[in-house]
Amino acid sequence: MKLEKLKAFVVVADELNFRKSAEILGMAQPPLTRLIASLEKDLSTKLFERTTRQVQLTSAGIYLLKSGKEIIAQAEKAEREVRAIGKMRSGKLSVSFSRACFMASLPVIIREFQNRFPKIKLELQEERSDKILKGLKSGRYDVGFLDGTIADSELKNRAIRDEALGVLLPDHHPLAKRKFIEIKDLKNDTIILHSKKEAGGFYNAILRLFELSGIRPNIYVKKEKEICPELVASGKGLSLRISGSHPSHFPGTELVPIRNSFLPVSVFWLEENERQEFKSFLSFVTEKDILRSKESECLMEILPGLS
Template identity: 30%
Template sequence: MELRHLRYFVAVAEELHFGRAASRLQMTQSPLSHQIKELEEELSAQLFHRTKRSVQLTNAGKVFLRGVYTVFEEIEAIVDAAQKVHRGEVGRLNIGFVGSAIYDILPAMLPVYRNKYPEVEVELKEMSTPEQIEALIHQEIDVGLLRPPINNPLLSSEIIQTLDCVLALPGSHPLAKAESIYPADLKNESFVLISKEIFPRLYSDFINICNSAGFRPDVKQEAKEYQTAIGLVSAGMGISVVPTTARTLQARDVVYREISSAILKIDMALAWRNSSRMDLIQRFVRLARDVVV
């Protein structure tokens, strides 16, 4: 028995006329009658009462029709589910993210994504950039929100956000109230920097700015995320350099100031495996481009 036999049966059952059913199916009446006869023989049950003037469903035919309707509904649901998976509208998406993404990028992206694709189950995993790169390579996550550079031939990446950076100082620090702060003003300060492993561009750029001002910064402590660095600044451990979004943390007794005549920026990238062709992943990437400013 094939699906076409069921479609033939439904057409005759609904039209109760072989000629009209054949016309609906865009075929001639004789082959249709033959196909229905074969179906009845396969079922070992008569589905229609036939006379020269009428065609009526038998009781067996009525039961079979209800069952066929159910089969078609289930097939339609299966086809719809498969198409949704193909289009990236249903499934599971594992997203890695650096801790700082929780303060700006994720709150901007996730509500939009979940509203647009409610049937996609999202799992979030906080991981450092090196951990995400390994997890992407080993297919433990599908997409990563991480800090560039991502120098791995197996991965594709795209910068989706670039932020300016500022100094974070204890509120009681003399420079907190200075009219302007220049790199040379930082010569004798102690620093709490986010590690080069985590924020390579920011770390290198700041060291270079200090070197150009004639000194090497005294780095007392390194942190893995800027939330930690700000906490250490609040505890009086030194000065830090953080993205402007750090202001939203409202840390106790911490102020934020720009460095005059110095440009410091930090990037956030989206990364995924080159071999990933799932629409689920590609739709997330496209949405990130549209949502993140």
């Protein structure tokens, strides 16, 4: 099915008038009629019911109108991006992310974007969530990846994925040998959290998760220099985290998935950013196909320069 035929079909399907459609397309009516007939022959399907008085879509035509517009939009988007890549000699983007976003999705995004846009250099920086928000507003960062629920009227954002949550337990904990647990199983435990200043979105999302489950757990807010896995191993409490964000086994701990518990991950940006590199990255990040497959690797494993 040629795109030329599909575009002609969409115009006729919208107008339901061959004469008017021919005028819009800048062609005579007979060639347009032959083009639609050729498309119907290609598909072995009748797309229009035609009488001397009116033109109507068949059920197949109604379906093709919807999917055809999507196909045309994707083709036009691809054309724009290819032209932009061709014109783009070089460029760079500053990408920030929270520690909890050391997840499966982010390495996929970074790697695939670099494959598609090899001339754009990505400068990557892990930061606390409050510093990411400030950096975006000041122009230090072009985009930021943040976990949890954060509302900021000065920034645009879009959720790109819901990440599965797990709980890091001491290996001697009664729940440590389970294949998965329920959130209600944690009602009698102490939960270790980063401060709202360090990870406000994660903090809010975890408290909301317990609230919706009718649980009010004991909360221990760790000090900035304390390390969660060490606190867990020492018996100070348990730590909730994105399942893909625990790259290697920490001695004395086990990571167990929590059934039906997810943490939203979103990309944030300043609306005024008009740079082509930024637009290409944002368009790429919000493609659904890019995030379909999960990979159990950590961002740190593919970006050895970060620490």
